[in-house]
Amino acid sequence: MARLLVRRLGLMLLIMLVVGFILFIVNEGDPRKVARGVLGPYAQEQQLDIWIQENGYDRPIPVRFLDWVGGVATGDLGESVQYKRPVNEFFWERLGNTGILAGLTFLIMVPLALLLGVLAGMKEGSLQDRTISVASIITTSIPEFASAVILTTVFVIQLKWLPGTSSMAAGWDWMQMILPVTVLVLYGFGYIARMTRASMAEVMTTHYIRTAVLKGLPYKRVILKHALRNALIAPFTVIMLQLNWLLSGVVVTEYAFAYKGFGTLLLEAALRRDIFVIEACGLAAVFVAVLSQTLGDIGYTFLNPRIRFS
């Protein structure tokens, strides 16, 4: 167990380093491009040279990379070119907003998906199963940008029940969270539900479930006490991996509803070549993704006694 933990954390660090190196090379590999980006298109060649010398960009790439890693590790993310402010000042607030959006989505999506998956997998091939399976295929087929448009047409334009943007311009407003969360839940829940269904259906065919039913236990008790615990191991990994997908969906959904989170920040920064913000966003995204994969792997091992004790 301890060896696995060390191995996984080591791999995680290695991936973060490689990703960091790629981000660094793409964004800061060419010192003249960095200087041009910071000083703007009207700066003269001499000004670029002076800036490069003053900021130590004339040093070789490995030295600069080590310096950069040290900066990131101690929390120095550089200064945003477009806002003329340290990235630290606004980056964490944006990340926090995305955290709220993703957290709410998870809070609704996971119980819903598990419940539907278990209900479908309990009686494989039944009408209940067919309905849930087809419904989850349909919702997973509507991409976030399409469901944003369709839901906006119905609930904002036609019924006028909900606000159409979520920029929180006049302070925090829970009403503005409804549409973005719904869009993310609709697209995401189907996959987890289908995985849970498959896992549940497999457990229902095992001998110990048949034994439990044949010895006369109430059906409800068989499901809750015997089947559920084993059926929920496999979906656990899927749920952790879903975080990676959720981050992708967040970029599109935040853009659709003008929500001030990590996704819109990344888009803005990428379009304006705001390199230090791009690097911060890229690192944060990969950190969350890699961390969730590691936790998923470790959790899976911990939950499954067959792996834990072997």
Place this chain on the structure above:
Amino acid sequence: MSQANATDGTVSASDRPKGLFERTIGSIVLLKESPVGLVGAVLVTIFFIVAIFAPLLAPHHYETFIMPMAAPLSTGPNGEFLLLGADLRGRDIFSRLIYGTQRVVFYASLATFCAYIVGILMGLAAGYFRGWVDEVLSFLANVILSFPVMVLFVLIITSIGASGATIVFAVVFASAPGIMRIVRGLTLDIATRDYIAAAQTRGESPWYIMLVELLPNARGPLIVDACLRMGYTTITIGALGFLGLGLPPPFPDWGGMINETRTLAMGGFWWMPFFPALAVSLLVLGFNLLADGLREVSLRD
């Protein structure tokens, strides 16, 4: 080939090996057992036909000015029927959707095809040679897969500029590692079979064994995965257009059509982004249902 089939027990009653045409017909007949898959097949076929015959099917050219802001089912000044209305620049939305189908189907197919070539070659090499080849390729795949897909796309496309080639490149870069993992798993399994050992004893070259003996026997799960991946790629191309990173205008692009008109939609012109959103959902639904049907049929065998 027929020898490979014999070990799987799938050789037909007549010993004659089946042609591609017969096998295609065979799988369509099989699909009849899965109503869900059949619906998917019909949807996908319709979109492909529309894509191929777009210039013949579209009532108007995608740039023709007819009547700005026309609502669905209205008639233009010269008696043009506007089934789904017109956009801000007076262009028929139905015709633009049809030309947009051509674009999305072409790029989704091309990108998925290229991703498969790269992914299959990497997966075969990793699964067959194992050792350091596998270590290196698997680590590369891990690094790429650790990026959330959309973040990766935004970073790639904003740094090299949006064009058809860029989108194909980005899709290949992001999906090939996933395909590689599947092929690698299948290869590890198939490589232990007797017919592979026989080929090795015959002295065949590694790439001959991988491409001629291994790959055809891994095709089942790959076909299902390809259908799902076509759906993902369609979503990706749409999402990029929506974020303003898609293929440049004037040729219509579904995601771009939504992005250009969604602020107008708030003023009551809902049909402008609504129908492209519906079209992309139907096409993805088609791929997903088809994949589900194929999986169901293949499990039944």
